[in-house]
Amino acid sequence: MNKDRKYIENLIEKYLDGDTSNNEEKLLRRYFTNSGNDIPDEWKALRALFGYETVQRKNALRNTRTGAIRIYIRYAAVASAVILIAIPIMMHRNGTSGNYAVIDGKVCTDSRIVTSEAEKALMMVAIGEDETFEALGQIQ
Amino acid sequence: MSQNRVSNVYTTRTENNIPQNGMTSVKAQFSHRSYRNMNIEQFNRNIVTMRNELMATAIRLSGNSETAEDLVQEVMLKLWSMHGELDRHTCPKALALTILRNKFYDGRRHARHEMTVTHVQQDHGKEDTTVETADEIDVIRRIMDSLPPLQSQILRMKEIDGYDKEEIMKITGCTPESLRQNLSRARRRIKEEFMRITAYNAMNRD
Numbered sequence: 001m002n003k004d005r006k007y008i009e010n011l012i013e014k015y016l017d018g019d020t021s022n023n024e025e026k027l028l029r030r031y032f033t034n035s036g037n038d039i040p041d042e043w044k045a046l047r048a049l050f051g052y053e054t055v056q057r058k059n060a061l062r063n064t065r066t067g068a069i070r071i072y073i074r075y076a077a078v079a080s081a082v083i084l085i086a087i088p089i090m091m092h093r094n095g096t097s098g099n100y101a102v103i104d105g106k107v108c109t110d111s112r113i114v115t116s117e118a119e120k121a122l123m124m125v126a127i128g129e130d131e132t133f134e135a136l137g138q139i140q
Numbered sequence: 141m142s143q144n145r146v147s148n149v150y151t152t153r154t155e156n157n158i159p160q161n162g163m164t165s166v167k168a169q170f171s172h173r174s175y176r177n178m179n180i181e182q183f184n185r186n187i188v189t190m191r192n193e194l195m196a197t198a199i200r201l202s203g204n205s206e207t208a209e210d211l212v213q214e215v216m217l218k219l220w221s222m223h224g225e226l227d228r229h230t231c232p233k234a235l236a237l238t239i240l241r242n243k244f245y246d247g248r249r250h251a252r253h254e255m256t257v258t259h260v261q262q263d264h265g266k267e268d269t270t271v272e273t274a275d276e277i278d279v280i281r282r283i284m285d286s287l288p289p290l291q292s293q294i295l296r297m298k299e300i301d302g303y304d305k306e307e308i309m310k311i312t313g314c315t316p317e318s319l320r321q322n323l324s325r326a327r328r329r330i331k332e333e334f335m336r337i338t339a340y341n342a343m344n345r346d
């Protein structure tokens with residue numbers, strides 16, 4: 001037990017001199033996490049310091065995670081907006097708007113031809129301007 | 141000097157996974173090591189090369205090579221904290237000199253204040269160790285806030301952000317001895333202030 005204390009005491013001196021390696025610091029932290037209150041008063045400062053650092057690390061981790069998630073959401077939002085805009089544009093360019101006409105037995109999806117055929121068909125059943133107002137006159 | 145590096149693995153953790161021992165949680169937190177290494181190398185090549193000129197200006201301003209060294213390291217740390225945006229600046233050297241001058245004049249304006257004894261509220265109704273621990277941590281926080289900025293930044297980078305000594309040296313351009321000194325000063329000061337404050341509190345307990 002005393003040997004362990006002596007070893008820890010040496011490590012602490014090394015730590016306070018700024019000379020400890022990463023592994024040695026790991027060892028010190030582990031010691032203080034498990035040590036409880038039965039330690040010299042002089043060592044309690046280190047226990048408090050390591051406790052403080054553990055809390056700070058957890059906070060830093062939380063920040064990078066939420067920060068990363070926020071950035072991810074931003075990118076996802078931009079990406080989905082681009083996709084939503086791109087789809088109708090692409091469809092319009094291909095002319096695959098779902099409208100089609102059957103000409104000479106063949107299905108034709110070219111929007112220009114479909115549109116003009118549709119207009120021609122509509123003209124055949126359309127009433128002329130004058131007819132509309134004449135119809136109004138018939139209402140009593 | 142072969143130091144074993146903490147192997148950093150980027151993992152996702154659930155809340156249930158918080159380990160009892162605070163150390164292992166460190167591994168999950170840092171951005172991927174090799175990416176950060178590449179940035180440090182780049183940073184070191186581009187920025188640390190202007191160190192001589194910065195030192196010259198710092199010595200001229202402060203008249204003292206120790207203060208100048210501290211100032212230059214602080215400038216490097218500040219530049220590192222914004223290293224993602226450095227390409228937007230057409231002249232990083234002008235930026236560095238501006239930061240240097242600002243830090244120098246800030247330092248003069250606010251004289252380093254000695255830590256006044258703070259009375260830390262301690263609830264003695266229950267002799268509960270968890271309450272005591274939270275108070276202890278609060279004392280540390282206040283001491284950290286009162287440390288000279290370079291010392292607290294370097295300690296934070298080493299122990300909270302998990303940088304290696306080699307990485308800190310590459311970022312600040314400092315010598316191993318300078319880094320050792322700053323870590324040592326910070327740690328000893330924390331220990332001394334902590335003991336002073338807790339002794340004061342013990343004396344004034346009702």
